[in-house]
Amino acid sequence: MVRKLLVISGNVQDGGIRYFAQMNASSLKLTGCTRRGSGGTVEIELQGEEANINKLIEKLKAGNGFFTVDNIEVKDIEVNPSEKLFSIK
Template sequence: MQTKKIIVHGLVQGVGFRWSTQALARQMGIHGNVKNNADGTVAIVAQGDSLKLAEFISKVKASPSPAGYVDKIEVTDIEEKPLHSFNVVF
């Protein structure tokens, strides 16, 4: 089980990006959360097995929201206790 922090840059606020990311994560069995940052980026904490997590990150790069787009992402490994769901954080 791996946990990653993903910072997403691009048109990712106000386009349903968080909700689309939540739907994608739940569909793939990824646990964690997604929230808007004050600087216009979106932060995702994602936890899952390495293959599913790599696939999830790839799909995030392609933008799960058809109205948005991703310019770049930053991915870092983090230590996190086991997570049991995927939620939008306000």
């Protein structure tokens, strides 16, 4: 199990990316959270199997027609063993 912080830039603040991330993270058995970042970014913390995190990153890059991802910065962060769900903050 790993935990990653994604900082996503592009046209991402008002296109439903946080709900898109929640729906897809849940289907991939990932936990974590998403929130608005600074400077028009969205931040997503993801925890679970690395292969599933990579699948979600690819889905985010593809978008849904309402948001456009220009860049995703990925950082390793500390695992939270007590986390059970994915939430929107």
